[in-house]
Amino acid sequence: MSGTSSVLNPPADAVAPVRHPDAPAPGELLGTHYEHCFGCGGGQEHGLHLAARAGEGVSVTAEFTVRAAHQGAPGLAHGGILATALDETLGSLHWVLRTIAVTGRLETDFLLPVPVDTVLYLEAEVTAVHGRKIYCTATGRLGGPDGDVAVRADALFIEVKVDHFIDNGRPEEIRAAMEDPDQVRRARAFEVNP
Numbered sequence: 606m607s608g609t610s611s612v613l614n615p616p617a618d619a620v621a622p623v624r625h626p627d628a629p630a631p632g633e634l635l636g637t638h639y640e641h642c643f644g645c646g647g648g649q650e651h652g653l654h655l656a657a658r659a660g661e662g663v664s665v666t667a668e669f670t671v672r673a674a675h676q677g678a679p680g681l682a683h684g685g686i687l688a689t690a691l692d693e694t695l696g697s698l699h700w701v702l703r704t705i706a707v708t709g710r711l712e713t714d715f716l717l718p719v720p721v722d723t724v725l726y727l728e729a730e731v732t733a734v735h736g737r738k739i740y741c742t743a744t745g746r747l748g749g750p751d752g753d754v755a756v757r758a759d760a761l762f763i764e765v766k767v768d769h770f771i772d773n774g775r776p777e778e779i780r781a782a783m784e785d786p787d788q789v790r791r792a793r794a795f796e797v798n799p
């Protein structure tokens with residue numbers, strides 16, 4: 606069974622997404638947006654260590670290897686972990702749009718079980734933009750980039766300012782991030798929209 610709620614359907618006056626002129630070239634590794642991100646950071650021992658690359662248009666690809674720490678049922682990936690992999694891949698789209706945005710809504714279909722040691726081949730694209738609302742979709746496939754779809758998601762991301770993180774994050778992590786020149790450089794990469 607599949608289907609999405611109406612808030613994930615772009616309105617008639619939504620516009621096509623535009624690849625930012627300074628977006629990383631297709632195939633370029635995007636790296637982490639934050640060292641301690643559970644999805645992509647190297648500083649999380651049991652994190653997903655998801656590696657995303659810019660795709661054509663406003664899209665990204667990513668790979669995630671399911672490890673034993675990611676189990677739900679014996680030998681199988683936890684569904685929440687798979688949703689996280691989809692969410693993180695969708696979050697990586699903002700390197701290509703050059704917009705800071707957070708997940709407002711994420712609707713996931715789990716179509717096939719995903720065993721430990723499997724590589725999940727992920728792809729995400731922005732389908733439409735309406736004001737601050739960014740409509741996007743993602744798939745995770747088994748066996749290769751053209752393999753069977755194991756998980757998929759439709760999502761709505763909402764554009765925010767850097768202040769969203771500064772105002773809401775725990776002060777010690779915010780302080781540490783602001784003292785880290787690499788983190789400041791990553792944040793500045795998005796500061797293109799006044």
Ligand SMILES: CCCCCCCCCC(=O)SCCNC(=O)CCNC(=O)[C@H](O)C(C)(C)COP(=O)(O)OP(=O)(O)OC[C@H]1O[C@@H](n2cnc3c(N)ncnc32)[C@H](O)[C@@H]1OP(=O)(O)O
Nearest residue numbers: 612638692693696705706707708709710736738761763765
């Ligand atoms: C440096 C880059 C960092 C990237 C990190 C990526 C990590 C991976 C992605 C994530 O997991 S992000 C973490 C999970 N998400 C959050 O923590 C977000 C928590 N929610 C919020 O902070 C606020 O609800 C949010 C910023 C999303 C929206 O609050 P706002 O006050 O800014 O907006 P508002 O409520 O006015 O909504 C703006 C529009 O979006 C719509 N909207 C907001 N939330 C929605 C929702 N959940 N479902 C449907 N529509 C939604 C809302 O109806 C409205 O539509 P209209 O413009 O048509 O009136």
